[in-house]
Amino acid sequence: MQSGTFHTTYAADMALRPYWPQRLRIALVLVAVLVFPWFADRYWLSLANTIAIAAIGAIGLNILVGYTGQISIGQGGFLAVGAFSAGLMAARLGMPMWITVPIASLFTAVVGAFFGLPSLRLKGLYLAIATLAAQEIITWVLTHGKLLGIGESLSIPRETSNIFGISMTAIGNPDFAFYWVTVGCLILTVIFVSNLFRSRAGRAFVAIRDQDIAAQVIGVDLFRYKLLAFATSSFFAGLAGALTAHYRGIISWERFTIDTSILYLAMIIIGGLGSVSGSIYGAAFITLLPALLSNLARLLSGAVPQINSYLPYMQQGAFGLAIILFLIFEPEGIVKMWRNVKDYFRLWPFSY
Amino acid sequence: MEKLVQLTMSGVANGAIFALVALGFVLIYKSSDVINFAQGELLLIGAYLTYMTVEQIGIWWPAGVVVAVLLAAVVGVLIEALVLRPLIGEPAISVIMVTIGLSSLLRAIVGAIWGVTPRPAPQFLPRDTMTIFGASVGVDKVWAIFLALLLFALLTLFFRFSREGIAMRAVADDQQAALSMGISVKRVWAVAWAIAAVTAAVGGILLMSIFGGVSGSIARVGLLVFPVVILGGLDSIPGAIIGGLIIGLLQSYAGGYLPPELGMGEVVPFIILLLILLVRPYGLFGQRFIERV
Numbered sequence: 001m002q003s004g005t006f007h008t009t010y011a012a013d014m015a016l017r018p019y020w021p022q023r024l025r026i027a028l029v030l031v032a033v034l035v036f037p038w039f040a041d042r043y044w045l046s047l048a049n050t051i052a053i054a055a056i057g058a059i060g061l062n063i064l065v066g067y068t069g070q071i072s073i074g075q076g077g078f079l080a081v082g083a084f085s086a087g088l089m090a091a092r093l094g095m096p097m098w099i100t101v102p103i104a105s106l107f108t109a110v111v112g113a114f115f116g117l118p119s120l121r122l123k124g125l126y127l128a129i130a131t132l133a134a135q136e137i138i139t140w141v142l143t144h145g146k147l148l149g150i151g152e153s154l155s156i157p158r159e160t161s162n163i164f165g166i167s168m169t170a171i172g173n174p175d176f177a178f179y180w181v182t183v184g185c186l187i188l189t190v191i192f193v194s195n196l197f198r199s200r201a202g203r204a205f206v207a208i209r210d211q212d213i214a215a216q217v218i219g220v221d222l223f224r225y226k227l228l229a230f231a232t233s234s235f236f237a238g239l240a241g242a243l244t245a246h247y248r249g250i251i252s253w254e255r256f257t258i259d260t261s262i263l264y265l266a267m268i269i270i271g272g273l274g275s276v277s278g279s280i281y282g283a284a285f286i287t288l289l290p291a292l293l294s295n296l297a298r299l300l301s302g303a304v305p306q307i308n309s310y311l312p313y314m315q316q317g318a319f320g321l322a323i324i325l326f327l328i329f330e331p332e333g334i335v336k337m338w339r340n341v342k343d344y345f346r347l348w349p350f351s352y
Numbered sequence: 353m354e355k356l357v358q359l360t361m362s363g364v365a366n367g368a369i370f371a372l373v374a375l376g377f378v379l380i381y382k383s384s385d386v387i388n389f390a391q392g393e394l395l396l397i398g399a400y401l402t403y404m405t406v407e408q409i410g411i412w413w414p415a416g417v418v419v420a421v422l423l424a425a426v427v428g429v430l431i432e433a434l435v436l437r438p439l440i441g442e443p444a445i446s447v448i449m450v451t452i453g454l455s456s457l458l459r460a461i462v463g464a465i466w467g468v469t470p471r472p473a474p475q476f477l478p479r480d481t482m483t484i485f486g487a488s489v490g491v492d493k494v495w496a497i498f499l500a501l502l503l504f505a506l507l508t509l510f511f512r513f514s515r516e517g518i519a520m521r522a523v524a525d526d527q528q529a530a531l532s533m534g535i536s537v538k539r540v541w542a543v544a545w546a547i548a549a550v551t552a553a554v555g556g557i558l559l560m561s562i563f564g565g566v567s568g569s570i571a572r573v574g575l576l577v578f579p580v581v582i583l584g585g586l587d588s589i590p591g592a593i594i595g596g597l598i599i600g601l602l603q604s605y606a607g608g609y610l611p612p613e614l615g616m617g618e619v620v621p622f623i624i625l626l627l628i629l630l631v632r633p634y635g636l637f638g639q640r641f642i643e644r645v
Contacts, residue, residue: 031387065445071444071445071448117630118626118629118630121629121630121633122629122633124444125387125444125448125586126582126586126633128387128389128444128448128584129578129625129629130625130626130629132575132578132622132625133579133622133623133624133625133626133629136575136618136619136621136622137619137622137626140618140619140622144614161544210426215617221390253493258575262452262456265449266449266452266453269445269446269449276462310464312463313461313463313464314460314464315459315460316457316459316460316463317456317457317460317461317464319453319456319460320453320454320455320456320457320458320459321453321457322453323449323450323452323453324435324450324453324454324457325458327439327442327446327449327450328438328439328450328454331442331446
């Protein structure tokens with residue numbers, strides 16, 4: 001039983017996961033992640049891919065909202081920028097996925113920094129409303145995007161989804177192949193972002209969140225770091241968007257409206273603000289909730305035949321209700337609930 | 353000229369409705385610092401409740417409208433008591449998010465009860481047209497403007513002379529001072545939500561009769577409330593009214609004079625919103641705050 005923190009070296013003190021039970025848990029999770037696709041069918045693989053992509057986007061949003069304290073209702077727009085820039089590069093120029101995805105992510109980072117410019121003068125609620133405007137403007141550009149050559153939707157040729165020439169359909173079904181891409185990207189994102197908050201920039205982000213004026217007084221360049229936060233956050237939004245484009249093979253603006261922004265905000269609120277693992281839990285929760293409800297409806301449809309016509313409302317209502325209940329009863333999200341469970345066992349039998 | 357008059361009239365009519373909705377939004381913000389993303393759903397609820405009382409139950413329409421508006425007020429009070437009150441003192445993002453969750457829940461409830469297919473609205477505003485400066489204009493628009501003005505006048509009297517109204521102004525001015533003078537802040541919040549629900553319901557009913565139908569798209573107007581209140585100033589009631597009219601007119605002119613395939617009417621309010629935020633974030637009439645650490 002662990003009774004305190006007894007580090008004897010600086011390296012141990014600064015480690016991300018200082019204790020062996022934590023490392024054991026990480027190892028177990030990694031093993032589970034590696035083993036899962038060999039046993040899962042296509043339905044579960046596609047759910048896992050959706051969760052992994054959503055988790056990348058949610059981690060990106062969490063950098064901005066949870067760590068830097070800049071509320072953004074524009075994540076859907078930034079996802080759209082990533083998806084459509086990758087999609088256009090693949091569809092028009094025939095560029096392969098391993099080129100389009102990084103370029104699209106970088107491009108989204110630039111667009112995100114541009115829409116972060118209002119943060120020079122705005123904060124809190126006003127900034128939230130400014131990002132709402134960004135979202136609406138991006139949606140409008142996409143719906144009236146004749147100059148971009150997008151119709152109702154954009155389809156991405158399957159053969160562009162390859163990595164260094166290895167096609168996604170070469171090894172088994174595409175869901176299985178994409179699993180390694182999406183989960184690989186997610187793992188890289190997690191490693192990058194976990195370390196980001198041990199760096200100079202990450203510390204500056206947290207200082208801005210906690211008290212921006214005080215941060216400015218001690219020498220944090222507010223404008224620069226706010227823009228950097230917008231750019232980093234949008235980079236991951238772009239990554240998630242670009243992966244969505246290649247994974248789905250067809251994208252339309254309807255996938256990236258303000259409802260999507262709200263979905264991502266809900267993920268980080270429910271998972272836990274300012275927590276990388278929380279973003280993943282939230283992404284899983286928000287993705288699995290409608291899937292579970294539709295499975296439930298299918299089970300009950302024998303007994304209650306009209307349940308299927310109510311399913312969309314049940315899903316939407318459950319989503320709203322989940323947000324409200326979490327905010328009222330556990331505002332720190334799933335990550336706090338999980339920590340409570342861990343604390344209970346760590347302190348047992350002296351849980352006071 | 354004819355087009356100008358028509359566009360102006362529909363702009364003013366829409367603007368008056370925006371102003372009504374924005375007014376409720378500003379009231380909630382002033383009294384409890386809550387940014388209400390569910391304002392559009394309050395419109396939706398008002399419209400559908402009226403549809404229920406007048407069309408489905410079949411009450412004589414003036415009575416039906418009154419019943420629907422009262423029911424909307426009850427919904428407003430319930431929302432405040434059940435959802436917003438537990439979150440007092442939580443950070444801004446939580447409060448924003450809870451109203452977003454609320455909007456999703458309310459839309460789901462409305463959808464589950466009445467479905468998504470648009471339904472024909474009960475007709476109570478006259479549908480014929482009248483001639484103003486040689487242009488034919490729908491009488492329902494004139495009625496909408498008139499009713500909105502009437503409601504503004506009533507609310508102005510309420511804030512100036514009634515006990516509740518003065519208490520609300522006191523709480524908006526300084527919550528702690530108001531508390532120490534024996535004003536029940538909880539009661540003020542309940543009244544603010546009730547009024548917001550009522551103004552939104554009236555806005556929803558007017559929109560329903562202008563559109564000639566009721567459907568989920570009415571809730572879209574809830575997003576337009578943001579350009580309106582930012583233009584006018586988040587905490588200014590005159591600002592909400594003037595901002596509503598300006599946004600309504602600009603939207604109408606942009607939709608009418610710019611090429612229709614661009615759909616500029618939808619995006620112009622948000623471009624204005626960004627510009628205002630960059631140039632004058634506290635809006636035309638909003639209060640400037642000095643920040644301290």
